[in-house]
Amino acid sequence: MEDRLKYIDLFAGAGGFSQGIKYANAxxxxxxxxxxxxxxxxxxxxxxIFLQENIGSVSNIVSLISDYDFDVIVGGPPCQDFSSAGKGVEGERANLTLEFSKIVSILKPKYFIMENVPNARKSNSYQKAKKNFLEGGYGVTETILDANYYGVPQRRKRLFLIGALNQPDFDISENFEMRQTIFPLTVKEYMPDISLTDYYLHPRSYERRGVFSVYEPSPTIRGVNRPKPKTYVQHIGNTNKDDEVVSLSYDLRSRIQTFPKEYHWVGNISEIEQMIGNAVPPLLAKAVVETISNHSKKEPYVGEEYEFYKFLQKQKGLTKDEYKSTIKELRKSYRYLRNKNRSTSQSQLIKSIGLENTIVNDYLEFKGN
Incomplete structure (x- = not known):
């Protein structure tokens, strides 16, 4: 298909974003x-084709990839210097954000996508990179997306800076908003075949809970996966106090990241865990790629939230502002009940919201339930 956008994936890792590009048929x-x-x-x-090269060498990378046919350059420079899991001090890896902006500014693709953790936005290197993009002729959209509303059964927020060449008013933030699902996705919804009901995910601090139900979204999948310590003290918020609750296998962690079942991982366990935790969830990448494709082709919004908005506009005459307020309250009610009922199935929880919030009945009608 000649109208498909062609991507170069820098800092590709094991291929999370590339898999999302494939999912989006780009x-x-x-x-x-x-x-x-x-x-x-x-x-x-x-x-x-894959090149194993040092992306910090701008001139070398530019000379290597300039002869390829491409429309979009995507990159997620290493986030450890910015993330809450890292030390939060800017170092050499943070400079790769700036190098990425130089590569884009020289090669001038139609679009670029830069992904990182939300904390990166506060860094000097990120702000300098953003300035480079603007001076290079790009209009930009800056947005934080929660993968849990884009088909990923995990709470995972990521910062995206997306640019379009020679389009100073480029803004696709509402397209992302309207592409969201109404409710966050649970592990059990995404993987009905999962045999576990609860699992252990090592917390960053023992002040946080470490046992979770498959009937809720997973916490962020990180690059480490430790077993539950024998000295572990149960947290009041744990969904299961059984000492036999186990950690997720890397296969299940890979699926929660939305890699396909048949993805073939090689390496030792710690390497595989790190590659999985470092990756952009492919289904989140798919949503970004499809949004850019919609913009490139001047196509209308797509997504559950947009379709529900059109449904309520027709059924109840809601304006867009009224709709956004309604959805905000609906999600607030969902979070409140989910925090009280972490082991309740998604469908039961949504129906229980309907006892107090009539908009849920409209949603169930919209979904054909």
Missing amino acids: EVALGVDNWGIAAKNYRNNFEN
């Missing part, structure tokens, strides 16, 4: 990363 022209084991995994799962 084309990966090239993947690039310097991490040896990630390169091996990428090549195991993709047929497109």
Whole structure:
């Protein structure tokens, strides 16, 4: 299909964003990363060309990829220097954000996508990179997306800076908003075949709970996966106080990240866990790619929230502002009940909201229930 946008995936890792590009029926022209084991995994799962190169060498990368046919450059520079899981001090890896902006500014693709953790927005390197993009002729959209509303059964917020060349008024933030699902996705909804009911996910602090139900979204999948310590003290918020609750296997963590079942991982366990935790969830990447495709083709919004808005506009004459207020209250009610009933199935929880919020009945009608 000639109208498909072609992507170069820098800092490709094991291929999370590239998989999302495939899910969106776009084309990966090239993947690039310097991490040896990630390169091996990428090549195991993709047929497109992959280069194992140091992306910090701007002139080298520009000369290597300038002859490829591409429309979009995407990159998620390493986030450890910005993330709450890292030390939060800007170092050499943070400078790769600036190098990415230089590569884009030289090669001038139609669009670029830069992904990172939300804390990156506060950094000097991010702000300098953003300035480079603007001076390079790009209009930009800056948005924080929660993967849980884009088909990923996990609470995971990521910062996206997206640019369009020679389009100073470029703003696709509402498109992302209207593409969301109405309710967050649970692990059990996404994986009906999962045999577990509860699992252990090592918390960053023992002040946080560590046992979760499959009837709620997973916490953020990180690059470490430790078993529950023998000395673990049960948290009041744990969904199961059974000492036999186990950690998720890397296969299940990979699926929660929305890699396909058949994704072939190689390496030792710690390497695989890190690659999985570092990845952009493919279904979140798919939503970003499809949004850019919609903009490129000047197509209308798509997504559950947009369709529900049109439904309520027709049924009740709601304005967009009234709709947004309604959805905000609906999600607030959902969060309140979910926090009280973490082991209740999604469908039961939504119906219980309907006892107090009539808009749920409209939603159930909209969904055909």
